[in-house]
Amino acid sequence: MTEATTDPRENRVLITVSCGTNNPNRSxxxxxxxxxxHSMGKEVAIFLLDExxxxxxxxxxxxxxxxxxxxxxxxxxxxxxxxxxxxxxxPCAKTRQIKAEDLMEGFEMAPATKMWELACQSTTVSL
Numbered sequence: 033m034t035e036a037t038t039d040p041r042e043n044r045v046l047i048t049v050s051c052g053t054n055n056p057n058r059s060x061x062x063x064x065x066x067x068x069x070h071s072m073g074k075e076v077a078i079f080l081l082d083e084x085x086x087x088x089x090x091x092x093x094x095x096x097x098x099x100x101x102x103x104x105x106x107x108x109x110x111x112x113x114x115x116x117x118x119x120x121x122x123p124c125a126k127t128r129q130i131k132a133e134d135l136m137e138g139f140e141m142a143p144a145t146k147m148w149e150l151a152c153q154s155t156t157v158s159l
Contacts, residue, residue, distance in 0.1 A: 044154035045069045045076045048147065051159070052083035053096060059087055060098035062159045063107040070116055077117040077154070079147045080139075081124055088120040088139040089130055112138040119146060 047069075049062035062078065070076045080088055087093050093104040111118060119142035120135060132141050 041153065041155050043074055044150075045074045046079060046147075046150045046154035046156045047076065047159065048079045048081060048151075048156065049084045049087075049159045050080075050082040052086040053092065054083055056096050056104075057098050057100075058159045059084060060096060060100075060102050060104045060107070062157075063104055063111065064098070064102050065157060065159075066116060067107050067110050070111070070114060075154075076111075077119065077150050078111070079119045079121070079142070079150065081121045081147075085120045085125045085128060085130055088118065088125070088135045090134060090136050093136070108136065108138075112136075121147070 045066070047062050047066050049059055051058050053059070062084075066076045066078050087096070087104065093108055096104040115138070118139045120130070120139055122141040122143050125131075125141060135141070
């Protein structure tokens with residue numbers, strides 16, 4: 033009888049998002065999906081790329097609302113409370129003149145290698 037092996041990616045989710053305030057539906061949905069996955073017991077991480085790095089900046093997500101009524105700031109507060117790892121692409125942020133001290137609590141700058149490390153260990157959802 034062979035033992036069933038479990039893929040470690042089954043319980044880990046990485047959500048990458050590259051749009052920011054220019055597409056509130058997709059950007060807020062990324063945080064919402066992270067919240068849902070976390071509430072289901074999944075290990076979740078979020079990685080912001082390109083325009084999405086603006087969402088990590090203090091004050092930007094406060095009034096960002098999806099057409100469904102979901103508010104980014106409320107969802108991010110949940111993710112912060114449960115210490116869900118949230119990363120902003122360091123080169124993307126630097127290009128947009130965003131510094132580590134500009135980021136909201138719970139976000140950290142990270143290189144692309146961090147995204148790949150997480151992606152190789154997770155089921156990845158890209159928005």
